[in-house]
Amino acid sequence: MARLTSFLLLLSLICFVPLCLCDKSYGGKLFPAYYAHSCPQVNEIVRSVVAKAVARETRMAASLLRLHFHDCFVQGCDGSLLLDSSGRVATEKNSNPNSKSARGFDVVDQIKAELEKQCPGTVSCADVLTLAARDSSVLTGGPSWVVPLGRRDSRSASLSQSNNNIPAPNNTFQTILSKFNRQGLDITDLVALSGSHTIGFSRCTSFRQRLYNQSGNGSPDMTLEQSFAANLRQRCPKSGGDQILSVLDIISAASFDNSYFKNLIENKGLLNSDQVLFSSNEKSRELVKKYAEDQGEFFEQFAESMIKMGNISPLTGSSGEIRKNCRKINS
Numbered sequence: 516m517a518r519l520t521s522f523l524l525l526l527s528l529i530c531f532v533p534l535c536l537c538d539k540s541y542g543g544k545l546f547p548a549y550y551a552h553s554c555p556q557v558n559e560i561v562r563s564v565v566a567k568a569v570a571r572e573t574r575m576a577a578s579l580l581r582l583h584f585h586d587c588f589v590q591g592c593d594g595s596l597l598l599d600s601s602g603r604v605a606t607e608k609n610s611n612p613n614s615k616s617a618r619g620f621d622v623v624d625q626i627k628a629e630l631e632k633q634c635p636g637t638v639s640c641a642d643v644l645t646l647a648a649r650d651s652s653v654l655t656g657g658p659s660w661v662v663p664l665g666r667r668d669s670r671s672a673s674l675s676q677s678n679n680n681i682p683a684p685n686n687t688f689q690t691i692l693s694k695f696n697r698q699g700l701d702i703t704d705l706v707a708l709s710g711s712h713t714i715g716f717s718r719c720t721s722f723r724q725r726l727y728n729q730s731g732n733g734s735p736d737m738t739l740e741q742s743f744a745a746n747l748r749q750r751c752p753k754s755g756g757d758q759i760l761s762v763l764d765i766i767s768a769a770s771f772d773n774s775y776f777k778n779l780i781e782n783k784g785l786l787n788s789d790q791v792l793f794s795s796n797e798k799s800r801e802l803v804k805k806y807a808e809d810q811g812e813f814f815e816q817f818a819e820s821m822i823k824m825g826n827i828s829p830l831t832g833s834s835g836e837i838r839k840n841c842r843k844i845n846s
């Protein structure tokens with residue numbers, strides 16, 4: 516009897532303790548081997564389509580990375596962002612943060628089409644976005660990480676949450692932090708994930724306010740480095756030219772590195788929401804300095820925070836569905 520008891524105790528230690536640990540670090544029911552039997556080639560399929568798209572246009576890495584963020588902050592990482600308008604769905608693509616800005620939906624369609632060919636009805640659109648975000652980091656020189664999988668797709672979208680939950684570039688530091696906190700992300704996640712702005716572009720309309728009329732009294736943002744500001748005014752006129760693009764990282768917009776943080780220390784962050792990470796909060800400023808000095812620290816934290824963001828309220832079990840077409844719910 517004693518032997519049986521100790522055997523059972525040992526068994527439960529071996530089986531359940533690791534399970535509990537996995538459960539915690541993978542946000543509940545998500546785990547990397549989710550498609551090991553149903554679609555073992557999922558990682559490779561996504562990677563190869565993303566690689567081709569990024570080879571055609573480097574910026575696509577930035578655009579895909581951003582889609583995952585804009586998906587996860589609205590009802591969790593559930594592919595809601597990918598739905599087009601139809602029936603009761605009002606597409607999130609028309610929200611303020613996404614309109615004339617979010618892009619890469621055609622590449623997501625290509626990934627999904629390839630998956631449907633090789634593993635029909637198996638891999639969710641939400642997981643496609645998560646994997647594509649990781650691949651986008653790797654393909655531009657950023658960190659890699661193992662992606663927990665098993666998200667299912669929503670049967671609805673939320674235009675209002677897309678407008679309200681996703682931070683705006685002229686939000687204050689406190690507003691941005693509370694929008695992250697509401698998703699279970701902390702100040703370290705905020706600073707590390709903002710490091711995504713080491714790649715990609717912003718439209719003039721997203722930072723014009725800082726250049727000409729920061730606080731409504733006709734003066735620019737005085738924290739903006741003078742010569743940098745003068746250059747930006749050349750590219751981004753006081754009126755018109757809303758869609759003209761500028762790089763988010765003036766040092767190296769095509770490569771995922773820690774130069775974003777070096778820019779902030781020199782007051783050369785493009786968006787107001789970038790610069791406030793250095794100018795508005797002591798803890799945040801220390802994190803910016805740390806990542807500017809040590810790219811390894813940034814990469815490690817970025818990977819950890821991306822996994823955390825990817826774990827926001829996934830649909831699992833029998834919730835949601837596996838969409839056949841990422842743009843519409845299954846009939």
Ligand code: HEM
Nearest residue numbers: 577578581584616682683684708711715716717718721788
């Ligand atoms: C912290 C609050 C954040 C704010 C206020 C913010 C805001 C913005 C804005 C305004 C743009 C330019 C959009 C345009 O003008 O078309 C942008 C671009 C971008 N954002 Fe953020 N963002 C934030 C956090 C993040 C996070 C957490 C990620 C990813 C994890 C991210 C990834 C990107 C990328 C990669 C781009 C470039 C996209 C492209 O070139 O297509 N951002 N962001």
Ligand SMILES: *[C@@H]1O[C@H](CO)[C@@H](O)[C@H](O)[C@H]1NC(C)=O
Nearest residue numbers: 683684685686720724729730
């Ligand atoms: C932020 O930008 C939006 C859109 O351009 C504008 O309507 C709003 O007044 C700005 N908010 C502040 C506090 O400047």
Ligand SMILES: *[C@@H]1O[C@H](CO)[C@@H](O)[C@H](O)[C@H]1NC(C)=O
Nearest residue numbers: 727728729730731732733734
């Ligand atoms: C600056 O913005 C304020 C309020 O948003 C507006 O009333 C004012 O006319 C603007 N000033 C200039 C010089 O554009």
